[in-house]
Amino acid sequence: MSDLTPGLNLAEIDPEGALNESIASGVSRSGFLRGLLALTAGAATVVAADQAFGAISRTGDSAILNPLLIIECMQAEFYRRAADSGQLPANYARLANEIAAIEAAHVAGLKNALGGAANDDPYLNFRGTTENPMRFIRTAVALEDLSTSTLAGVMDDFESEDNLTTVAAIYTAEARHSAGVRLAAGEHPAPSPVQKWESLPKVRKLLNETGFLTPKPTTVARQSPAFTG
Amino acid sequence: MSRLGRLSLIAGACFTAPLLFAALLRTGGDAAALETVPPSAEPRQGFAVPAAESVSDFRTAVWAPMTRAVWSRRSPKPDAPQLVRVRLRTPEDTTNLVQILDHKRHEASGRVWLKVRLTSLPNGQIGWIPRNAVGGQQSVETKLLVDTKKFSAELIVGGRAVLKVPVGVGQAISPTPLGEFYVRNKLTRYRSPFYGPLAFGTSARSNTLTDWPAGGHIGIHGTNRPDLIPGRISHGCIRLRNPDLVRLGELMPIGTPLEIQ
Numbered sequence: 001m002s003d004l005t006p007g008l009n010l011a012e013i014d015p016e017g018a019l020n021e022s023i024a025s026g027v028s029r030s031g032f033l034r035g036l037l038a039l040t041a042g043a044a045t046v047v048a049a050d051q052a053f054g055a056i057s058r059t060g061d062s063a064i065l066n067p068l069l070i071i072e073c074m075q076a077e078f079y080r081r082a083a084d085s086g087q088l089p090a091n092y093a094r095l096a097n098e099i100a101a102i103e104a105a106h107v108a109g110l111k112n113a114l115g116g117a118a119n120d121d122p123y124l125n126f127r128g129t130t131e132n133p134m135r136f137i138r139t140a141v142a143l144e145d146l147s148t149s150t151l152a153g154v155m156d157d158f159e160s161e162d163n164l165t166t167v168a169a170i171y172t173a174e175a176r177h178s179a180g181v182r183l184a185a186g187e188h189p190a191p192s193p194v195q196k197w198e199s200l201p202k203v204r205k206l207l208n209e210t211g212f213l214t215p216k217p218t219t220v221a222r223q224s225p226a227f228t229g
Numbered sequence: 230m231s232r233l234g235r236l237s238l239i240a241g242a243c244f245t246a247p248l249l250f251a252a253l254l255r256t257g258g259d260a261a262a263l264e265t266v267p268p269s270a271e272p273r274q275g276f277a278v279p280a281a282e283s284v285s286d287f288r289t290a291v292w293a294p295m296t297r298a299v300w301s302r303r304s305p306k307p308d309a310p311q312l313v314r315v316r317l318r319t320p321e322d323t324t325n326l327v328q329i330l331d332h333k334r335h336e337a338s339g340r341v342w343l344k345v346r347l348t349s350l351p352n353g354q355i356g357w358i359p360r361n362a363v364g365g366q367q368s369v370e371t372k373l374l375v376d377t378k379k380f381s382a383e384l385i386v387g388g389r390a391v392l393k394v395p396v397g398v399g400q401a402i403s404p405t406p407l408g409e410f411y412v413r414n415k416l417t418r419y420r421s422p423f424y425g426p427l428a429f430g431t432s433a434r435s436n437t438l439t440d441w442p443a444g445g446h447i448g449i450h451g452t453n454r455p456d457l458i459p460g461r462i463s464h465g466c467i468r469l470r471n472p473d474l475v476r477l478g479e480l481m482p483i484g485t486p487l488e489i490q
Contacts, residue, residue: 080368081366087332087334087341105279105280105282109277110276113275113276123367126365128361131332131360161273161275162274162275162276163276166276166278169274169278217294217364219323219326219413219483220414220417220483221321221323221414221417222416223321223322224416224421224424225416225419225421225424225428225430225448225450227428227443227446227448228403228438228441228448228463228466229423229424229448
């Protein structure tokens with residue numbers, strides 16, 4: 001097992017041993033996702049991902065592009081907050097900042113494509129994974145795997161071949177991110193000869209279980225003000 | 230071109246480009262090695278993906294909702310002196326938000342603490358709360374500047390002024406407090422012509438109306454007397470003409486920092 005952060009006691013951040021187990025078991029995507037889920041499952045909030053997915057248009061390419069938008073938003077925010085946290089070593093912070101910019105461009109592109117059919121940005125709580133070097137890099141690997149396997153799973157569903165072309169171009173960028181974060185994590189950059197894929201219902205379930213998607217706080221109310229006037 | 234053909238083209242380009250590059254190196258840069266590649270049209274794109282830009286250019290503030298009530302402390306450690314209780318809900322019964330100014334890890338416990346702007350009097354207090362007392366952090370790219378001398382409010386979005394409107398501010402006996410604050414909720418669909426069509430709640434509090442119901446918080450709201458704007462007309466709140474307020478409501482997200490000068 002690679003020692004990513006000398007001096008860091010893995011047991012302190014992973015009391016259940018799930019992350020340790022996933023690292024020891026190799027680089028399987030499902031193992032990483034299980035590790036990710038075990039870290040966050042206590043606070044899993046099913047309703048949030050259902051809200052995020054539930055409002056999507058069910059017809060045409062927007063039914064595919066909206067879930068992709070949620071995943072790209074999640075990645076963009078994850079890297080952005082990691083870069084902002086001030087808690088990561090310089091090499092991780094730099095990696096996070098560079099990938100955040102590209103994920104943000106993907107978000108902008110998907111919003112361009114969806115126009116008024118775009119879902120609202122999801123509300124995200126990364127539960128400390130952006131503030132700890134070990135948890136950050138393991139979560140980055142898991143999110144990149146989730147992203148590439150989701151993209152691989154929707155390739156055959158597009159009505160517009162032009163949309164397919166652009167999403168395939170995004171896919172190659174995500175594959176490079178996946179390799180990059182794996183290398184940073186001390187893992188093999190491309191452990192499998194082919195990319196596994198996941199169906200959108202499975203992706204929805206996985207997103208629910210991460211607990212990263214959380215209900216939006218109530219910041220708007222139908223109430224008469226009691227301000228000083 | 231068929232779907233399979235397009236995907237083959239993309240996959241082919243990904244895999245053959247390094248091989249061609251390697252071949253080019255082996256032949257000592259002989260461009261003739263590339264002549265066997267048939268020319269092809271650039272594939273049509275379904276939508277535009279913009280260039281990647283720095284993500285930190287225009288952020289003005291970070292905020293997070295409280296997920297449990299905690300005592301704020303003078304420094305980022307659990308045994309530091311207490312300041313004030315940071316509550317879960319606002320007086321308007323919305324989720325209480327905190328504006329985050331800094332992070333710091335408490336080495337002994339390994340826990341992260343957040344430096345936050347407090348909403349208690351006197352205005353301008355800063356304290357520390359544990360990170361696990363808040364939910365996901367959100368960032369905004371907006372800022373509202375209120376000038377109590379020029380009676381104006383200016384909204385900055387992405388580094389650019391997008392709205393500048395006249396305002397009414399506090400009278401001499403109940404002045405609008407000066408300093409750095411933030412917008413923490415939005416109230417709509419109430420029936421009060423005095424407050425106009427909507428109202429933003431802020432973290433600012435009146436320095437003079439301290440026994441006002443619900444804590445004397447300063448709002449940004451509309452009016453049923455637009456003829457009085459601009460001027461020193463309020464009990465401390467920032468009043469806008471209703472059409473200006475509706476426009477502000479469309480442009481200004483919750484969490485926006487508010488600077489009153």
